[in-house]
Amino acid sequence: MTIASRMAAAMQSSSWIRRMFEEGAELKARLGADRVYDFTLGNPDLEPPAAVKEALLAAVQDDRTGLHGYMPNAGLPATRQAVAAHLSQVHGLSFSPDDIIMTCGAAGALNVILKAILDPWDEVIVLAPFFPEYLFYVENHGGVVRVVETDRDFVPVVSRIEEAINDHTRAVIINSPNNPTGQVYGADLLHSLGGMLAVQSRRYGRPIYLINDEPYRRLVYDQVEVPSVFQAYADAVVATSFSKDLSIPGERLGYLAVNPQAQGRQELIAAMILANRILGYVNAPALMQRALVNLLGTSVDIAPYVRRRELFCRILAESGYQFVTPKGAFYLFPKAPLDDDVAFVQALKEENILAVPGRGFGRPGYFRLAFCVPENTIVAAAPGFARVRQRLAPGT
Amino acid sequence: MTIASRMAAAMQSSSWIRRMFEEGAELKARLGADRVYDFTLGNPDLEPPAAVKEALLAAVQDDRTGLHGYMPNAGLPATRQAVAAHLSQVHGLSFSPDDIIMTCGAAGALNVILKAILDPWDEVIVLAPFFPEYLFYVENHGGVVRVVETDRDFVPVVSRIEEAINDHTRAVIINSPNNPTGQVYGADLLHSLGGMLAVQSRRYGRPIYLINDEPYRRLVYDQVEVPSVFQAYADAVVATSFSKDLSIPGERLGYLAVNPQAQGRQELIAAMILANRILGYVNAPALMQRALVNLLGTSVDIAPYVRRRELFCRILAESGYQFVTPKGAFYLFPKAPLDDDVAFVQALKEENILAVPGRGFGRPGYFRLAFCVPENTIVAAAPGFARVRQRLAPGT
Numbered sequence: 001m002t003i004a005s006r007m008a009a010a011m012q013s014s015s016w017i018r019r020m021f022e023e024g025a026e027l028k029a030r031l032g033a034d035r036v037y038d039f040t041l042g043n044p045d046l047e048p049p050a051a052v053k054e055a056l057l058a059a060v061q062d063d064r065t066g067l068h069g070y071m072p073n074a075g076l077p078a079t080r081q082a083v084a085a086h087l088s089q090v091h092g093l094s095f096s097p098d099d100i101i102m103t104c105g106a107a108g109a110l111n112v113i114l115k116a117i118l119d120p121w122d123e124v125i126v127l128a129p130f131f132p133e134y135l136f137y138v139e140n141h142g143g144v145v146r147v148v149e150t151d152r153d154f155v156p157v158v159s160r161i162e163e164a165i166n167d168h169t170r171a172v173i174i175n176s177p178n179n180p181t182g183q184v185y186g187a188d189l190l191h192s193l194g195g196m197l198a199v200q201s202r203r204y205g206r207p208i209y210l211i212n213d214e215p216y217r218r219l220v221y222d223q224v225e226v227p228s229v230f231q232a233y234a235d236a237v238v239a240t241s242f243s244k245d246l247s248i249p250g251e252r253l254g255y256l257a258v259n260p261q262a263q264g265r266q267e268l269i270a271a272m273i274l275a276n277r278i279l280g281y282v283n284a285p286a287l288m289q290r291a292l293v294n295l296l297g298t299s300v301d302i303a304p305y306v307r308r309r310e311l312f313c314r315i316l317a318e319s320g321y322q323f324v325t326p327k328g329a330f331y332l333f334p335k336a337p338l339d340d341d342v343a344f345v346q347a348l349k350e351e352n353i354l355a356v357p358g359r360g361f362g363r364p365g366y367f368r369l370a371f372c373v374p375e376n377t378i379v380a381a382a383p384g385f386a387r388v389r390q391r392l393a394p395g396t
Numbered sequence: 397m398t399i400a401s402r403m404a405a406a407m408q409s410s411s412w413i414r415r416m417f418e419e420g421a422e423l424k425a426r427l428g429a430d431r432v433y434d435f436t437l438g439n440p441d442l443e444p445p446a447a448v449k450e451a452l453l454a455a456v457q458d459d460r461t462g463l464h465g466y467m468p469n470a471g472l473p474a475t476r477q478a479v480a481a482h483l484s485q486v487h488g489l490s491f492s493p494d495d496i497i498m499t500c501g502a503a504g505a506l507n508v509i510l511k512a513i514l515d516p517w518d519e520v521i522v523l524a525p526f527f528p529e530y531l532f533y534v535e536n537h538g539g540v541v542r543v544v545e546t547d548r549d550f551v552p553v554v555s556r557i558e559e560a561i562n563d564h565t566r567a568v569i570i571n572s573p574n575n576p577t578g579q580v581y582g583a584d585l586l587h588s589l590g591g592m593l594a595v596q597s598r599r600y601g602r603p604i605y606l607i608n609d610e611p612y613r614r615l616v617y618d619q620v621e622v623p624s625v626f627q628a629y630a631d632a633v634v635a636t637s638f639s640k641d642l643s644i645p646g647e648r649l650g651y652l653a654v655n656p657q658a659q660g661r662q663e664l665i666a667a668m669i670l671a672n673r674i675l676g677y678v679n680a681p682a683l684m685q686r687a688l689v690n691l692l693g694t695s696v697d698i699a700p701y702v703r704r705r706e707l708f709c710r711i712l713a714e715s716g717y718q719f720v721t722p723k724g725a726f727y728l729f730p731k732a733p734l735d736d737d738v739a740f741v742q743a744l745k746e747e748n749i750l751a752v753p754g755r756g757f758g759r760p761g762y763f764r765l766a767f768c769v770p771e772n773t774i775v776a777a778a779p780g781f782a783r784v785r786q787r788l789a790p791g792t
Contacts, residue, residue, distance in 0.1 A: 002603055002660030003667040004515045011670055043466045052464070056456045056683070060449060068448070068644040070439045104500060104648070107676035115536075119400045136674035140511075142538065207398055248464040250682030252500070264398030271399040274407055278532035280503035285681040286646030287452070 010136060020345075024354045031352060037381035038354040039369040042179060042331065044247045044300070046372075051298045052246055055291035068286055073277040074269075075102025075255070079289040086296040087257055091228040095260055101272055102255050102284040106215045108276075109239035109256040110137050113211055114171070115275035116268065118143040123168040127156050128362035129333065131179050131213070143170070147362055153324050154181035154333070158192050165200045171209040172197065177216035177226060180361045180368040181333045182326020184220060187227035194233030207235040207263050215241045215254070218299050220328035221306060234261040242292065245299045253288040305330050308371040312378050319386040320393075332369045333358070337393035341367050347392060351384030406532060416741075420750045427748060433777035434750040435765040438575060438727065440643045440696070442768075447694045448642055451687035464682055469673040470665075471498025471651070475685040482692040483653055487624040491656055497668055498651050498680040502611045504672075505635035505652040506533050509607055510567070511671035512664065514539040519564040523552050524758035525729065527575050527609070540564070543758055549720050550577035550729070554588050561596045567605040568593065573612035573622060576757045576764040577729040578722020580616060583623035590629030603631040603659050611637045611650070614695050616724040617705060630657040638688065641695045649684040701726050704767040708774050715782040716789075728765045729754070733789035737763050743788060747780030 001008065020040050028036045059067075074080065080097035087095040103109040114124070120142035126134045128147050138145045148164050150156050161172060172193075176185040194210065201207045212229040217240065220226060229236045241254030256272065258265055276283070283289075309332075313325055316334060323334035336344040341357040341364050348355050348367075358366030371378065397404065416436050424432045455463075470476065476493035483491045499505040510520070516538035522530050524543050534541045544560050546552050557568060568589075572581040590606065597603045608625040613636065616622060625632045637650030654665055672679070679685075705728075709721055712730060719730035732740040737753040737760050744751050744763075754762030767774065 002513070002658075002664045004511075004513055004518070006515055007512055007667045007670065010674065011667060014670060014674075041466075045462075045465075047461055048464055053456060057453070060452045060456055065443055066441075068444055068642075068646050069441075070437075070645045104677055107678050109676075111676035116399055116403055119402055122400070133674065137676065140675060246464075248682075249466045250464050250679060252678060252681050262398075268398045270407060271403045274403065274410060278406065278410075278529065279536060279675065280505075280507035280533065281500055281677070282503050282648060283646060285648050285684065286644075287683065288681065 014132075020354065020356055023349065027349070027352065027354070036352050036354065037377050037384070039371065039373060039381075040354045040356050042370045042372065044244055044249060044330075044372050045374070046247050046300045046304060048247045049298050049300055051295060052248065052291070055294045056287070058294070059287050059290040062290070067290065071283050071286060073283055074273045075100070075284055076286070076289045078293055082293045082296050083255055083257070091230045093230055093260055095257065098269065099258050099260050099265075100255055101269070101276060102253070102289055103276065104252040104281045104284055105243060105249070105254040106213055106239045106241035107133065107137070108252065108281050108284070109241070109254050110134070110173075110211070110213060111140060111279060112272050112275045112281070113209075113237055113239060113256055114138060114141045114143060115279055116271035117170050117209060121168060122170045123166070124170060125161055125164050125172040127174060129154065129180050129358065129366065130362050131175055132360055132362070134173055144168070154178065154183040156185065156189065156193065158189070158196050161193065162196050162200065165208065167204050169200075169204070169208050171211050173211045173213060174229075175213040177214070177220055177328025179216070179329050180331045181324065182329050182331050183324065184224050184226055184327040187232070190227050190229055190232035194236070197233055197235070201235065210236045211239060212236065213239045215244050216329040218245050219302055219305065219330065221309060222327070224327045226328070230259045234259055235263055237262075242295075246295060247300050248288075251285065251288050253284055253292060255284075305371070308373070308375055308378060311375055312369065312371050315378065315382045315385060319382075319389045321385070321389060330370060330372045332371065333366050334369070336365055336367050337389055339365055341365050344388075344392065347388050348384070351381075351388055353381050353384050410528075416750065416752055419745065423745070423748065423750070432748045432750065433773050433780070435767065435769060435777075436750045436752050438766045438768065440640055440645060440768050441770070442643050442696045442700060444643045445694050445696055447691060448644065448687070451690045452683070454690070455683050455686040458686070463686065467679050467682060469679055470669045471496070471680055472682070472685045474689055478689045478692050479651055479653070487626045489626055489656055491653065494665065495654050495656050495661075496651055497665070497672055498649070498685055499672065500648040500677045500680055501639060501645070501650040502609055502635045502637035503529065503533070504648065504677050504680070505637070505650050506530070506569075506607070506609060507536060507675060508668050508671045508677070509605075509633055509635060509652055510534060510537045510539060511675055512667035513566050513605060517564060518566045519562070520566060521557060521560050521568040523570060525550065525576050525754065525762070526758050527571055528756055528758070530569055539566070550574065550579040552581065552585065552589065554585070554592050557589065558592050558596065561604065563600050565596075565600070565604050567607050569607045569609060570625075571609045573610070573616055573724025575612070575725050576727045577720065578725050578727050579720065580620050580622055580723040583628070586623050586625055586628035590632070593629055593631070597631065606632045607635060608632065609635045611640050612725040614641050615698055615701065615726065617702060618723070620723045622724070626655045630655055631659055633658075638691075642691060643696050644684075647681065647684050649680055649688060651680075701767070704769070704771055704774060707771055708765065708767050711774065711778045711781060715778075715785045717781070717785060726766060726768045728767065729762050730765070732761055732763050733785055735761055737761055740784075740788065743784050744780070747777075747784055749777050749780050
């Protein structure tokens with residue numbers, strides 16, 4: 001074999017989504033893309049706000065020297081200052097630029113955080129259903145994932161997390177607003193989780209970090225609030241990106257922020273800055289960092305997501321699907337009418353509907369639908385959803 | 397301790413360059429930056445060619461939809477097509493877009509390559525003196541570095557490399573044109589190295605990859621040619637960036653290319669694409685990728701580097717320093733007039749000259765000077781170089 005055996009294993013385990021993608025591509029090639037209803041991809045389809053183009057034009061036209069050069073590995077001071085001011089407002093805490101590291105998206109941020117804190121065999125708790133990339137990110141740095149199930153509404157259960165902690169536990173990754181479930185964790189839950197982690201950190205003599213991956217923070221519905229993880233726990237770190245806020249996932253711009261109250265904050269930040277360098281990111285792209293300084297108050301208009309969510313929920317409910325109405329993000333995670341979610345997703349495919357089986361997210365028996373697609377795609381898929389439901393679970 | 401113990405060790409071992417940087421910053425703060433002659437940083441100081449700005453403006457003003465969105469993890473098809481056409485011309489081989497993965501700079505490319513091929517305890521041969529980041533990149537993915545010394549002119553010795561190979565060896569990293577020495581490896585040497593690696597690969601039953609990190613390919617002097625590593629060996633991979641060609645190191649754009657003749661090419665490329673994704677790069681920045689399509693024939697005018705190299709070589713020679721005249725890149729790696737390179741660099745600092753000790757690159761007794769600085773900085777430092785040489789090794 002030419003490649004590493006663990007990469008061969010990773011390619012095998014990542015094959016669900018790839019297989020769905022390949023089968024979908026084959027279907028589209030056969031029927032035409034407009035006759036296939038593809039709900040598999042969490043790829044924001046809205047265009048960036050006009051301000052993004054303006055900010056990029058200004059950044060490109062800036063004639064000062066050295067603007068495309070190397071910079072501190074943590075990022076441009078002016079950009080980190082702008083992010084710190086923004087975070088201070090959002091979280092009601094005083095952030096300084098030194099609490100911020102600009103990264104290549106949230107994926108880059110999570111890898112930097114994990115690289116800084118994990119020695120081989122250290123454990124990270126991940127809550128199912130989960131964004132499957134977390135498993136890779138932890139394994140990249142020699143860590144071991146411990147999966148803890150959320151409840152039937154996809155809400156974390158603090159006592160279950162507590163039971164999973166031992167002296168190898170270095171972090172808990174949460175993701176609120178959540179992919180794939182759309183769940184948003186409330187302030188009480190976060191405080192309860194933070195309180196438990198504070199006790200366990202003292203017990204084991206070093207901090208257990210609470211990492212919130214929160215790229216969907218601004219993408220919430222029905223006036224739901226996303227509480228601050230920093231308010232709930234001192235040893236909290238946030239990873240996020242502008243992929244959804246500004247609809248620029250291809251530009252790879254994100255950041256990580258460390259609670260100004262975290263233990264050993266300076267050492268932690270220094271390790272993360274070194275991790276950003278030695279993992280080969282070196283720094284987040286310079287031009288996007290400069291554009292960002294003027295974009296922190298900007299966000300895509302989420303009205304299309306609001307309409308699609310209502311529409312999709314109505315269509316699924318009318319056909320008898322059971323699901324938790326998403327409070328945020330752009331996913332639905334309904335219960336499959338069959339125990340076998342893979343067989344169910346195959347049945348959907350016969351109606352030219354593409355979805356991802358729940359087992360890809362660590363919860364078999366469910367399926368994920370991404371609603372970053374035009375409303376007419378959702379409408380056109382409605383009869384297919386109804387027929388499959390009727391055929392597989394008639395009268396229930 | 398809040399951070400991983402191996403990161404604490406990495407912070408310790410990376411402290412040479414940091415310490416130089418901090419001492420330099422302190423000196424500059426005290427004396428004024430214009431009175432300190434800083435030759436420590438390999439940061440291209442030329443501005444990007446005008447075509448870069450034009451290409452970026454066109455890319456920002458392009459009004460098609462989805463241009464800032466997710467893309468295949470390997471990069472934009474049009475960009476990979478342009479790189480493949482460029483490489484076909486340079487190497488006299490037929491590259492297809494499938495042989496190319498766009499990356500976050502050469503640092504990203506190297507991490508992606510190593511992630512794809514290394515299992516824990518696999519070995520990678522690195523030639524001293526070396527770019528010190530290689531040690532981190534190999535360790536990131538659980539690999540073990542085996543250092544092999546080059547000869548006194550910094551030329552690799554094939555028999556020494558052969559002796560270091562065992563059944564754990566997965567790759568040899570070379571860097572031609574070289575940082576820190578300026579050496580460029582000739583075609584005969586590469587063919588001899590390739591021939592030996594082909595024999596050893598057959599012996600151990602799997603390919604030992606030859607990885608050339610070649611971001612300085614276009615930065616060569618006296619009509620030196622940089623021979624193709626692909627012509628010399630089938631299982632060759634190139635990692636490179638546009639940081640030096642276009643003077644855009646902050647923008648993090650590079651690529652890796654696999655020899656179209658490599659064994660198990662498809663599997664290798666597939667593993668690298670997955671590595672690009674799961675290491676959190678996801679894809680190289682979209683906007684720069686689009687701009688690049690029109691920039692592959694473009695390069696900074698290297699005339700300033702040519703003049704600085706001549707000037708610096710003359711000044712050092714006149715003061716009696718021994719060095720190998722660099723054939724490429726923008727570094728000099730002279731012998732220190734003291735065995736103790738750290739003490740020598742401290743002596744230079746007393747003349748307000750900042751350099752990096754050779755032991756930072758795995759070869760004590762030497763020191764590195766980066767000449768990506770204005771000519772007048774080199775001229776102004778000349779008396780200091782002469783005085784230190786005279787004081788430490790009078791009459792030799």
